[in-house]
Amino acid sequence: MHMGMSMRLEQRLSLKQRLGLLLTLRLHLIDALRDEKYEPMGRCPKCEFTLTNGMILHGFNQDPGDYTTGCPKCGVRFAPKLIYRTPASQTEIPFYCPMQVLAQLSNRPTFIETHQPIATLPPVELKKQYPAIYHSAITHYGSLKAAFAKVGLVYAFVERDPKKDWKEKIIPALGNMPDTVIADCAEVSVCIIRRMRRERRIDRYRAIG
Numbered sequence: 001m002h003m004g005m006s007m008r009l010e011q012r013l014s015l016k017q018r019l020g021l022l023l024t025l026r027l028h029l030i031d032a033l034r035d036e037k038y039e040p041m042g043r044c045p046k047c048e049f050t051l052t053n054g055m056i057l058h059g060f061n062q063d064p065g066d067y068t069t070g071c072p073k074c075g076v077r078f079a080p081k082l083i084y085r086t087p088a089s090q091t092e093i094p095f096y097c098p099m100q101v102l103a104q105l106s107n108r109p110t111f112i113e114t115h116q117p118i119a120t121l122p123p124v125e126l127k128k129q130y131p132a133i134y135h136s137a138i139t140h141y142g143s144l145k146a147a148f149a150k151v152g153l154v155y156a157f158v159e160r161d162p163k164k165d166w167k168e169k170i171i172p173a174l175g176n177m178p179d180t181v182i183a184d185c186a187e188v189s190v191c192i193i194r195r196m197r198r199e200r201r202i203d204r205y206r207a208i209g
Helices: 001-007 017-036 052-057 099-107 125-128 132-142 146-150 166-173 179-186 190-199
Strands: 037-041 081-086 089-094
Touching: 001 132, 017 037, 017 052, 017 132, 017 166, 017 179, 037 132, 081 132, 089 132, 099 132, 099 146, 132 146, 146 179, 166 179, 166 190, 179 190
Parallel strands: none
Antiparallel strands: 037 081, 081 089
């Protein structure tokens, strides 16, 4: 779906739909920057209803100890999955809500028992040891750097390949997503994104509703 068209339709969308739309657009940007595809999957085990991205996000309780979302059709709660695809492989892993991601990145002992602080692990090692945390963090926050910043931790590693032409890849997102979201995905300062948008005379993103 074209980003500009998607945002113009936002005024007619519910909160649930807006959550799903913004997630979908962020995942498109992540794919463009990383060559990695993410697809949240929620199929109710009772009534077999397939939830949209917005329904999955809206159904989370934002409780660090509750890994389930709710089916809007029958009300049963179940754990959603996240499909992670690269050109060479496909993996199905648990899909955590934003609250669960932040709780685990903050190294709360309830969730992670490790002798090494998780923020000191390089991306490859974090991805290997804690795949659900890693991929859910990317899905919700665009990058590990942005996710760790939410809990007041500095992540010193850079995930994005600096050789890739990231500036060209983010242009379609300018004005169609918050500058902060684009900056998080690209792992750059929001000032850089704001300057790029203004140079192209693109109005800033405005949420409706």
